[in-house]
Amino acid sequence: MCGRCRKLIASMSSDGSAPGSWLRKRASHQVLVPATITVLIIIIVTLAALLAVEKSKPPLAAPGLPAGPCCPDGWIGYRGKCYYFSETEGDWNQSQSQCSALKASLAAIDSEQEKDFLLRYKGFLDCWIGLQRERGQPWRWPNGTKFNNWFPIRGGGDCAFLIDEDWFGSSRCSTGRRWICSKLDACTMEKECIVESKL
Incomplete structure (x- = not known):
């Protein structure tokens, strides 16, 4: 074997790499590790800043729901409706006008549970509800729907009021x-608007 070959073989390390290669590997690791750590620190700081900005924003409403309360101040919510119990008196037509001014109508009662809820909150005073009739005509709710007589109405009047758990009254x-x-x-209302817009 030639002398040059022996020197070359002798200068190679036991793992078969060229002489001095371990120095080059070590130098590349010395640059690569700090660069990787720097990139990770930048990513962590950026994520922390984004999280802080998101937490400082006011919460958004769930998709499809209004950002505020479902019922206005002074109203009581129950099963998808808002109710306003007046503190003053008026005749049936004045009462309906007051409700219209509030973008509502005199209460239409659709179930026994709703009736029980209204009785609980109305107190001891009788309150106008939305049932009215013309002489000799059937009772109707403010939206024009015919009353199905699911509870008795006593009295000879043409306008109904909530009086008792067993019956409603009517008077002039x-x-x-x-x-x-x-x-x-x-x-x-928001849910209904979303459904209607999808149709």
Whole structure:
């Protein structure tokens, strides 16, 4: 074997790499490790800053729901409706006008549970509800829907009021009483708008 070959073989390390290669590997590791750590630190700081900005923003409403409460101040929500219990008295027509001014109508009662809820909150005073009739005509709700007689109405008047858990009263529409307004709550209206827009 030639002398040059022996020197070359002798200068190679036991793992077969060229002489001095371990120095080059070590130098590349010395540059690569700090660069990787620097990049990771920059990523962590950026994520922390983004998280802090997101937490400082006011919370958004869930998709499809209004950002505020479902019922206006002074109203009570129950099963998708908002109710306003008046503190003053008026005749049936004045009461309906007051409700209309609040973008509502005199309460239409759709179920036994709703009736029980209204009785609980109305107190001891009788309150106008949305049932009215023309002489000799059937009872109707403010939206024009015919009343299906699911509870008895006593009295000979043409306007109905909430009086008792077993029956409702009727009297002359010119009698002064407190009243109950109702309207769909904002959350229910928003859901209905979303459904209608998808149709």
